[in-house]
Ligand SMILES: *[C@@H]1O[C@H](CO)[C@@H](O)[C@H](O)[C@H]1NC(C)=O
Ligand SMILES: *[C@@H]1O[C@H](CO)[C@@H](O)[C@H](O)[C@H]1NC(C)=O
Ligand SMILES: *[C@@H]1O[C@H](CO)[C@@H](O)[C@H](O)[C@H]1NC(C)=O
């Protein structure tokens with residue numbers, strides 16, 4: 001409403017170049033300033049200059065059909081499977097495919113459990129059991145859109161789009177196919193159903209920033225969010241106990257420090273046997289010998305992080321198979337106090353849920369940690385760092401590799417300054433998600449602080 005009256009006013013100004021012009025212009029200016037303040041990211045007005053007079057035109061609605069995705073055309077995709085990261089990437093890829101076809105994505109099924117290969121045993125779980133549906137659409141408004149099956153009118157039969165496979169099915173052919181399906185005669189069909197492989201296996205056509213936009217719209221449902229809060233407050237609680245213990249031990253704690261919560265460092269420690277086998281193979285194949293880190297190397301490097309405030313709680317995000325391995329709790333530098341789910345007494349929280357939700361909680365705990373240390377060849381770690389980089393960019397910092405920033409992230413498998421782990425941010429201007437998420441020894445931050 002505001003916008004259209006704004007538009008009318010500008011037309012009024014144009015037509016009536018009379019002595020009242022100053023008043024009119026002033027009003028317009030005030031309205032403009034308001035708009036810029038209220039909606040700084042949306043530049044929906046074009047400016048034309050006529051006789052030196054700046055005229056605002058084309059004031060399209062902020063949200064709605066002009067920018068939006070069609071609400072009456074849908075894309076249906078196969079069930080999304082495998083690990084949390086695979087599912088998030090696959091989901092974003094499905095969204096971006098729907099965007100390219102200018103269609104609403106029918107809310108896909110995710111998978112609660114993790115059975116590789118045996119797709120028929122994958123327990124489907126609705127997207128909105130994990131992430132907030134309305135919140136997704138409101139955050140991603142104008143970019144991508146989710147819809148529900150009940151909103152299909154079923155007037156026409158869905159058109160099936162079968163993605164090719166094999167060596168001959170190149171990224172170019174895949175793109176051509178999508179372009180073909182965004183034109184007549186397919187464009188008018190109410191539903192296009194993609195059949196075949198899960199979206200994680202489709203060819204990728206989008207830059208990192210598009211994926212990041214979709215990820216930003218994913219907000220956990222309240223129930224899971226509450227569990228995340230419980231886990232984090234338990235970690236903080238342990239931290240404050242640690243501090244009072246340190247105080248009574250006579251350790252000098254500066255009074256300003258007393259007011260701040262004890263920081264927690266989340267370490268995504270990948271040392272379980274499955275990973276070790278995988279990473280050794282990867283090292284051979286890629287001829288990079290910085291992929292596997294031993295327990296000792298991880299502990300050492302985390303202990304050498306410059307400027308780390310002590311004491312600090314170290315939250316070990318580890319695979320379940322390591323929860324009974326007490327050796328991961330020993331050998332940390334003094335002042336670093338390691339905890340895993342069991343020692344924190346929060347394994348009960350996790351046990352209530354299937355794999356996917358457990359993983360989503362751990363992701364969030366790592367995302368919100370004061371410091372995060374992960375493996376740059378792990379997709380989980382990479383997506384955490386992507387989320388943290390976005391968070392950092394929101395604060396307006398320019399040099400994301402500055403060693404003094406809050407929420408730093410590091411890769412323990414790459415040597416950084418002072419024998420510590422290498423500072424790590426995601427390159428948001430990368431043209432390909434694969435470059436930053438499927439494993440790389442490039443952490444976008446040089447050896448010495450820049
Ligand atoms: C989608 O279609 C609507 C309505 O036809 C159009 O206004 C909008 O620009 C299109 N969006 C994209 C991303 O192509
Ligand atoms: C259209 O079909 C879907 C199932 O494919 C169903 O959920 C939906 O309710 C149907 N819509 C109408 C309007 O009948
Ligand atoms: C989808 O269907 C529901 C229930 O009929 C309705 O409340 C909602 O407005 C519909 N949404 C759209 C975008 O058509």
Ligand SMILES: *[C@@H]1O[C@H](CO)[C@@H](O)[C@H](O)[C@H]1NC(C)=O
Nearest residue numbers: 287288289290414441442443
């Ligand atoms: C990454 O690996 C390549 C190949 O082994 C090597 O040349 C390069 O120096 C490594 N980069 C870093 C940051 O260590």
Ligand SMILES: *[C@@H]1O[C@H](CO)[C@@H](O)[C@H](O)[C@H]1NC(C)=O
Nearest residue numbers: 319320321322323324325342
């Ligand atoms: C850890 O040990 C306990 C008892 O020894 C056992 O019940 C539990 O299943 C084990 N957990 C894992 C993840 O191995």
Ligand SMILES: *[C@@H]1O[C@H](CO)[C@@H](O)[C@H](O)[C@H]1NC(C)=O
Nearest residue numbers: 307401402403404405449450
């Ligand atoms: C970080 O902060 C410390 C002390 O506040 C300062 O000495 C140092 O120069 C800073 N480093 C950078 C890279 O800004």
Ligand SMILES: *[C@@H]1O[C@H](CO)[C@@H](O)[C@H](O)[C@H]1NC(C)=O
Nearest residue numbers: 427428429430431442444445
């Ligand atoms: C980020 O990616 C862009 C595009 O690939 C590249 O030009 C740039 O050098 C990269 N930046 C860093 C810091 O690696």
Ligand SMILES: *[C@@H]1O[C@H](CO)[C@@H](O)[C@H](O)[C@H]1NC(C)=O
Nearest residue numbers: 430431432433434435436442
């Ligand atoms: C990122 O991926 C693109 C496309 O696959 C490639 O051309 C580019 O060289 C890659 N950039 C880096 C830094 O690896």
